[in-house]
Amino acid sequence: MKAKHILLILVAFVFSFNTKAQTAQQILDKVDQLTSAPQDAKQTIRMTLTDRNGHEQVRTAIIWQKDKNKRLIKFTSPAAYKGIGFLSLPNDVMYVYMPAYGKERRIASSVKNQKFAGTDLTYEDLQAKSYKNKYNAKLLSKDADKFVLELTPKERSQYSKAILTVNKDYLPVQVEFYNRGNKKAKVLTFNFVKSGNYWYAKTMTAKDLKTKHSTKMEVLSTKFDTGLSDDIFSVRFMKQ
Amino acid sequence: MKRLTILFFAIFGMIALYAQDSTGLSIGGQLLSNERVLLKKGNPWAWNENRLDLKLQENFSGNAKFYAQVWIRNIGLPQVGQINDLFNKGIVDPINLEIRQAYVQINDFLVKNLDFTAGRQIITWGTADKINPTDNLNPLDLEDVLDFGRRRGADALRFDYYLNNDWYIEAVAEPFFRPANMPVGIYANLFDPAQFITMPQGLTMSSFSSTITLPDNKLSSQFIGGIKLKGFVAGFDFSLSYVYGRDYLPLFKNIDMQVLDAQGNTAVNVDFYYPRHHILGFDFAGNIAGIGVWGEAAAFFPKGAIKFTSILHTYDMTQFPPQPVTYTVDSTLQKKGLPYVKYVLGADYTFPDGIYANFQFVHGFLHERFNGGLNDYYLLRIEKSLFYDKLKIAPISGSFIVTDYKELKDNYTLLYMPQVIYKPNLNTEITLSLGLFGGKGKDIFTSLKDLDLLALSVKYDF
Numbered sequence: 001m002k003a004k005h006i007l008l009i010l011v012a013f014v015f016s017f018n019t020k021a022q023t024a025q026q027i028l029d030k031v032d033q034l035t036s037a038p039q040d041a042k043q044t045i046r047m048t049l050t051d052r053n054g055h056e057q058v059r060t061a062i063i064w065q066k067d068k069n070k071r072l073i074k075f076t077s078p079a080a081y082k083g084i085g086f087l088s089l090p091n092d093v094m095y096v097y098m099p100a101y102g103k104e105r106r107i108a109s110s111v112k113n114q115k116f117a118g119t120d121l122t123y124e125d126l127q128a129k130s131y132k133n134k135y136n137a138k139l140l141s142k143d144a145d146k147f148v149l150e151l152t153p154k155e156r157s158q159y160s161k162a163i164l165t166v167n168k169d170y171l172p173v174q175v176e177f178y179n180r181g182n183k184k185a186k187v188l189t190f191n192f193v194k195s196g197n198y199w200y201a202k203t204m205t206a207k208d209l210k211t212k213h214s215t216k217m218e219v220l221s222t223k224f225d226t227g228l229s230d231d232i233f234s235v236r237f238m239k240q
Numbered sequence: 241m242k243r244l245t246i247l248f249f250a251i252f253g254m255i256a257l258y259a260q261d262s263t264g265l266s267i268g269g270q271l272l273s274n275e276r277v278l279l280k281k282g283n284p285w286a287w288n289e290n291r292l293d294l295k296l297q298e299n300f301s302g303n304a305k306f307y308a309q310v311w312i313r314n315i316g317l318p319q320v321g322q323i324n325d326l327f328n329k330g331i332v333d334p335i336n337l338e339i340r341q342a343y344v345q346i347n348d349f350l351v352k353n354l355d356f357t358a359g360r361q362i363i364t365w366g367t368a369d370k371i372n373p374t375d376n377l378n379p380l381d382l383e384d385v386l387d388f389g390r391r392r393g394a395d396a397l398r399f400d401y402y403l404n405n406d407w408y409i410e411a412v413a414e415p416f417f418r419p420a421n422m423p424v425g426i427y428a429n430l431f432d433p434a435q436f437i438t439m440p441q442g443l444t445m446s447s448f449s450s451t452i453t454l455p456d457n458k459l460s461s462q463f464i465g466g467i468k469l470k471g472f473v474a475g476f477d478f479s480l481s482y483v484y485g486r487d488y489l490p491l492f493k494n495i496d497m498q499v500l501d502a503q504g505n506t507a508v509n510v511d512f513y514y515p516r517h518h519i520l521g522f523d524f525a526g527n528i529a530g531i532g533v534w535g536e537a538a539a540f541f542p543k544g545a546i547k548f549t550s551i552l553h554t555y556d557m558t559q560f561p562p563q564p565v566t567y568t569v570d571s572t573l574q575k576k577g578l579p580y581v582k583y584v585l586g587a588d589y590t591f592p593d594g595i596y597a598n599f600q601f602v603h604g605f606l607h608e609r610f611n612g613g614l615n616d617y618y619l620l621r622i623e624k625s626l627f628y629d630k631l632k633i634a635p636i637s638g639s640f641i642v643t644d645y646k647e648l649k650d651n652y653t654l655l656y657m658p659q660v661i662y663k664p665n666l667n668t669e670i671t672l673s674l675g676l677f678g679g680k681g682k683d684i685f686t687s688l689k690d691l692d693l694l695a696l697s698v699k700y701d702f
Contacts, residue, residue: 057666078701079268079667079702080666080669080701087405093405095405101364102362102364105477106472108527109475110527111532114590118629211628235402236353236402236405240345
C-alpha cells in the first residue's frame with residue numbers, strides 16, 4: 001500500500017512536471033505559428049535610432065521574408081546606408097553586403113553578436129529562425145493575461161537566456177535578453193496588430209540597457225502571400 | 241570593327257529584349273570637398289578638389305539594370321599664365337567630367353543564374369583592405385597618392401554564374417587596354433622616371449625625354465581577361481583567380497644616353513612599354529575567435545623575360561680627335577617564367593569598449609615590381625567611435641615602410657596620418673587629417689617628407 005502511494009506520488013510529480021514543460025513548448029509553438037503564419041511577407045519599415053540624449057536618426061529598409069527561415073533586409077535610406085543588405089538563410093547561414101566595398105561577406109558564427117549597421121540588433125537577433133528552433137522553453141509563470149517563459153539557447157549564443165512574456169493571445173509582448181554574465185542586456189518590446197488573417201509586429205523596439213540606445217522598427221506597409229520567389233533570398237539579389 | 245559593331249547591336253538588342261517596364265531613374269551620389277594645405281612657411285595649397293559624384297540607376301522589370309557613376313570635378317587651382325588665358329573659362333575655372341562607370345546588367349542572361357554586365361565597370365576582386373594584389377582588371381588611378389588603391393572603371397564584358405549562394409564563377413573580358421594615370425599636383429613628381437635613373441660617373445642628365453609604346457591596336461594585343469572562382473569553405477570566404485593581363489604601369493625598355501659635350505652633359509631618352517603577364521591569385525577572409533582576418537596573394541608570371549637595355553653614346557677621349565663610341569648593357573629584371581609574388585595579410589578587431597584596430601602587412605605596393613623590388617609596408621589604424629558614431633578619432637593611423645632591413649636606419653619611411661571624423665548627421669562627414677611624413681632612402685613615399693600637410697574633407701551623401 002505504501003509502495004502504491006509512493007508510485008502514485010511519483011507519477012503525479014512526473015506528470016505535473018511534464019505538463020508544465022509541455023505547456024511551455026506548446027505556448028512557444030503557438031507563438032511561432034501566429035508570428036510566422038504567412039507564407040511570405042514584404043514590408044517597408046522605418047527604423048528610428050535614439051541615443052541616451054534623445055537624439056534620433058531615421059533609416060528606412062525593405063524586409064522580405066519567406067518560409068519562416070529566410071529573410072532579406074535592404075536599407076533604402078539615408079543615402080549613406082542605401083544598399084546595405086543582410087541575408088539570413090536556413091542552417092545559420094547569414095551574409096552582409098556593403099555597397100561601398102562591392103563585396104559580400106558571409107557572417108561567421110563567432111561574430112553573430114555584432115550589431116548590424118549601427119542598430120541595437122545583432123546578426124543573431126535578425127536571424128530568421130523560430131523561437132522553437134532557437135530556444136528551449138520553461139514556463140516561469142502564468143496568469144489570466146500573460147505567460148512568462150524562460151528561454152535558453154539550443155546553440156552557442158551571445159545570450160545566456162531570455163525571458164519571454166506572451167499575452168493571452170499567444171503574441172510576444174516583451175523579451176528580456178541576458179548576456180553571458182547573466183546580466184540583463186537588452187529588452188525587445190512588441191506591438192502586434194492584425195491585418196487580414198495575420199498578426200504582425202507593427203512596432204518593435206530594441207533597447208540596449210548598457211548604452212541606453214534604442215532602435216524602434218515601425219512597419220509602414222506590408223504585403224502577405226504575394227508568392228515571393230526564392231531568387232530574392234540570394235546573395236545575388238542582395239547585391240543588385 | 242564590323243564584328244565590334246555587330247557585338248554592340250547584339251548586346252543592346254538583348255537589353256531591349258530583357259528590359260521591359262522601368263522603375264524610373266534613381267539619382268544619388270556624393271558631394272565631396274577635399275582641401276589640403278602644406279605645413280610650411282606660407283602654407284601653400286597642396287590640393288583642392290570639389291567633386292560631384294553622381295550615381296544613376298534604373299531597374300527594369302525584366303531583370304535588367306542600368307548604372308552609371310559620373311564625376312564632375314573642379315580640381316587644382318587656376319593655371320593662368322598669360323592674359324589670353326583669362327578669356328578661357330576652362331583655364332580660369334577648370335572643370336572635368338569623368339565617366340567612372342556606365343554599364344548595363346542583365347540577370348538570368350540566356351540561362352538561369354547567369355548575370356551579364358557590359359560597359360565600364362569597377363570589378364572588385366580581392367579581400368584585403370584597399371590594397372588588392374589580385375585586382376588586375378581595373379586600371380590604376382594614381383591621381384591622388386593619398387587615396388591609394390583607387391582604380392578606374394574597365395570597359396568590360398563580365399559574366400557571373402552563381403552555382404549557389406556560396407559559390408560563383410566570374411569571367412571578365414576587356415577588349416581595350418587602358419594604362420594607369422599618374423599623380424597630379426604636388427604629387428606629380430613622385431613617379432618621375434628621371435629620379436630612378438643612375439647616371440654613369442662624370443655624366444649629368446641635362447635633358448630627359450621619353451617614348452611610350454602602347455600595345456598594338458589589335459584585339460589580341462589589347463585584350464585582358466580573367467576568371468575567378470569564389471567560394472566558402474570551413475568558415476572562410478575565399479577565391480582563386482587567373483588573369484591574362486598587362487602591367488598598367490609603364491616599364492623601362494631602353495635607356496639611351498647621349499653625351500653632348502666634354503663637361504659630361506647628357507641627353508637621356510627612355511622607351512617605356514607595358515609588358516604582358518599571367519597572374520594567379522588567391523584570397524581569403526574570415527574570422528578567428530572574433531578577430532577578422534584576411535589574406536591575398538598574387539603571383540605574377542611575366543610573359544617573356546623582363547629586361548631593359550642601357551645604351552651610352554659617348555666619346556673616346558684618349559684619341560684625338562675624340563672618337564664616338566657606344567656601350568650597350570642588358571639588365572634582366574625578371575627571368576622568363578620566374579614569378580614574383582605580392583601579398584597582403586591583415587586583421588581587424590573591435591574591442592568591447594568600441595575601439596577598432598586594423599592592421600595590414602603588405603609585401604609589394606601597387607607600383608612595385610619584381611623580386612628584390614618589393615618593399616614591406618606595415619599599416620596600422622586604431623580608432624574609437626564616440627557619441628554613437630557621431631565622432632570618430634583615429635590617433636594612430638599610418639604606415640611604416642621598410643626598403644632594406646639590413647640598413648634600416650637609412651631605408652625607411654614613416655607616414656603618420658591621425659584623423660578626426662565628425663558626422664553632424666547621417667549623410668554628412670567632416671574629416672580633419674594631419675599628414676606627417678618622414679624617412680630616409682629611395683622609396684617614393686620618402687619624397688613626401690617635405691609635404692607635411694593638414695587636410696579637411698567634407699562629404700555629403702544624397
